[in-house]
Amino acid sequence: MKRILMIATGGTIASKNNGDGLTPALTSRELLDCVPEIAELCRVTTLQPFNLDSTNIGPEHWLEMAEIIERNYSTYDGFVITHGTDTMAYTAAALSYLIQNSPKPIVLTGSQKSAYLRDTDARRNLADAFAFCADNDAFGVHIVFDGNVILGTRAKKTRTHSYNAFSSVDYPNTAIMRDGKPFYYIKENKGKPEFYHSLNNKIFVLKMIPGLKADIFDYLENSCDALIIESFGTGGLPDYGDGEFFARLKKFLELGKTAVLTTQVEREGSSLDTYEVGRKLLKCGRVLEARCMTLESVVAKLMWILSFAETNEIERLFYTPIGKDIF
Numbered sequence: 001m002k003r004i005l006m007i008a009t010g011g012t013i014a015s016k017n018n019g020d021g022l023t024p025a026l027t028s029r030e031l032l033d034c035v036p037e038i039a040e041l042c043r044v045t046t047l048q049p050f051n052l053d054s055t056n057i058g059p060e061h062w063l064e065m066a067e068i069i070e071r072n073y074s075t076y077d078g079f080v081i082t083h084g085t086d087t088m089a090y091t092a093a094a095l096s097y098l099i100q101n102s103p104k105p106i107v108l109t110g111s112q113k114s115a116y117l118r119d120t121d122a123r124r125n126l127a128d129a130f131a132f133c134a135d136n137d138a139f140g141v142h143i144v145f146d147g148n149v150i151l152g153t154r155a156k157k158t159r160t161h162s163y164n165a166f167s168s169v170d171y172p173n174t175a176i177m178r179d180g181k182p183f184y185y186i187k188e189n190k191g192k193p194e195f196y197h198s199l200n201n202k203i204f205v206l207k208m209i210p211g212l213k214a215d216i217f218d219y220l221e222n223s224c225d226a227l228i229i230e231s232f233g234t235g236g237l238p239d240y241g242d243g244e245f246f247a248r249l250k251k252f253l254e255l256g257k258t259a260v261l262t263t264q265v266e267r268e269g270s271s272l273d274t275y276e277v278g279r280k281l282l283k284c285g286r287v288l289e290a291r292c293m294t295l296e297s298v299v300a301k302l303m304w305i306l307s308f309a310e311t312n313e314i315e316r317l318f319y320t321p322i323g324k325d326i327f
Contacts, residue, residue: 002042002077002134006032007068009061010052011084013111013122024051024084026115031082034115035126042134045076054084054091054110059199059303062091066098069106070195078105078133082126085110085157085165088143092152093300094199096141096323103190105138108152109145112163121146121163128177135181139188140323142174149175149182153297153325156266170267170292171324200306203299205230207264208238217248226258226302230295235261235270236277246284253285258306258314262290262298269293288318290326297325 008014008028015022028046038044049064069079083091092108099106109129115122129144141152143166150168158167175182204224206216208231220227229249231237237245253259261281263270269292272278281287290298305317319326 003075004042004044004078004080004130004133005069005072005076006044006046007065007079007081008046008048009050009054009057009065009081009083011054011082011088011110012113013082013084013109013115013125014051015053015114016116022114024053027051028082031115031122031126035123035130038127038130041130042077044130052084054087057084057087057091059094059201062094062098062300063197063199065091066095066195067197069095069099073104073193076104078138079107080126080129080133081106081108083108083110085112085145089155089157089166089294089296090300092141092143092155093294093296093325094303096152096297096325097300097304098196098199099141100194100196100322101191102140102193104193105133105135106141106152107133107138108141108143112161112165127180131177131180132175132182137184137187138182139190144177147177148173149177151324153323154294156294156296158266169294170269196304196308198307199300199303200225201303202226203228203302203306205295205299208232210238212238214244214248217252221252221255221257224257225306226260227252228260228262228290228295228298228302230262230264231270232264234274234278235263235272235281235289236275237281239277239280246280249281249287250284253287256311258288258302259285260288260290260298260302260318262293262295267292286315288315293326301325 010024014026111122
């Protein structure tokens, strides 16, 4: 039987109502006891580094999870992380950059309702996560949720209440779970894992709204190393007759900082050379284009790159595909 390390981090799946709303309370062992049939699939060891609502999980926790996996990598055949749904896609993306080319599966799952409740999706999601993790063809970082197996760089939470909470954006599912077994659409050649140990979280996501003023750059210039501009449609910056946004972005780039253009539209990505507002943005300096990357992957990839790369390497690394994150 495969040996699986379960890393419990909290989330709705582990929550109870404490009188002020749901908060993580169940332990890793209590979660595992909810699905006794997992014992027939694999041998499980549990570990609980923290028990948090995923709203409270950030880069320091991603690094801790990656460190736990690296420390135990030779001992176990795979890893299941139970996690809250709200930031699960960010964690999956971050782990995809911190642990690259893993031949062993690193599976994140959770639920929309607590495992403590009778009517919950937690038991199915846990069973599917362990079934996928114990499969001989499983690999890499994935989210397993509502029967879908989604690459860590392609996952996005697209529903707040429904059981089918996660979607694979602009890329097929790796597999779907049928009767407790994965049915694969995509299989990968297994390589040698590469572990990384740092992130730079001095990144700001600027969501454009009509009428936003360019003086936001007064803050950005002093507070971040990289800016992600979440623009409209295929991408661009507004020109309200004064060209101020373009001038401020050009100055931001001249300070040696990095800017990435992405879109608020969930699917099909950016295309800066389509409209004048996009082409004018490209003339401001070296603006990277996220194309069809998810915002979660853009954030995590920039944190990874900026933690170690020289300025002249940022563009090459950003456009280098990792885990099918960019095309």
